[in-house]
Amino acid sequence: MIESSKILENLFTHDEIALLNKDCDERPVSTTDNSVNINKNLDYHLTDSVSCKIIRPKFDLLFGPDHVMSNGCYKIKSQPYKTHVDNNLFLQPHGSHTNIEKYSTAVLIPLVEDKNFCTITFKVFSEEQCGMGRLLPEKFETGSNQFDLTELDHIDEPARQQIQRFDIDLVFRWKIGSAFAWHKNQLHTSTNFAKFGLVKKFIILFIA
Numbered sequence: 001m002i003e004s005s006k007i008l009e010n011l012f013t014h015d016e017i018a019l020l021n022k023d024c025d026e027r028p029v030s031t032t033d034n035s036v037n038i039n040k041n042l043d044y045h046l047t048d049s050v051s052c053k054i055i056r057p058k059f060d061l062l063f064g065p066d067h068v069m070s071n072g073c074y075k076i077k078s079q080p081y082k083t084h085v086d087n088n089l090f091l092q093p094h095g096s097h098t099n100i101e102k103y104s105t106a107v108l109i110p111l112v113e114d115k116n117f118c119t120i121t122f123k124v125f126s127e128e129q130c131g132m133g134r135l136l137p138e139k140f141e142t143g144s145n146q147f148d149l150t151e152l153d154h155i156d157e158p159a160r161q162q163i164q165r166f167d168i169d170l171v172f173r174w175k176i177g178s179a180f181a182w183h184k185n186q187l188h189t190s191t192n193f194a195k196f197g198l199v200k201k202f203i204i205l206f207i208a
Contacts, residue, residue: 082133091122
């Protein structure tokens with residue numbers, strides 16, 4: 001289990017990412033929210049899928065061959081996520097492929113990169129419901145940081161100012177070939193890439 005976030009440098013080759021991009025492009029849309037959030041099936045649990053062939057051997061080494069995907073997909077997003085936690089309460093409406101709970105880890109695999117694509121994790125963990133971009137209880141305000149809040153201007157006040165009263169765990173500037181992993185109870189957010197006219201494309205996997 002990953003206790004806090006971790007950048008997995010150079011986990012994939014550029015050729016592997018190209019194959020994953022091609023697989024994503026060729027798949028039909030599974031669900032969509034007015035084209036702001038497009039999801040496509042990953043089929044990681046199927047041994048003949050592209051994602052399983054490329055990602056599974058690496059995750060077997062990272063987690064162990066007993067790991068399973070509880071949830072995951074290809075995502076294409078034109079609007080950034082606000083602060084949130086991917087805990088069981090958050091994921092429950094999306095269903096799960098398993099009842100196993102061993103690794104409790106989220107892994108993000110970028111399929112594109114840009115200096116304005118960034119994911120930030122905080123030293124804040126919760127099994128409680130934490131609404132997207134909502135003001136959190138003061139008990140989580142255990143530190144401080146100087147992160148540039150203009151990168152987070154998609155988050156409304158007063159929740160945006162509160163972010164500077166959290167300890168930052170890691171800042172991941174997206175890089176092709178690398179991945180980012182965190183405990184699914186860990187608070188995290190995207191920066192506001194949308195104001196630059198950018199669209200994110202990535203894989204998200206929740207490992208049980």
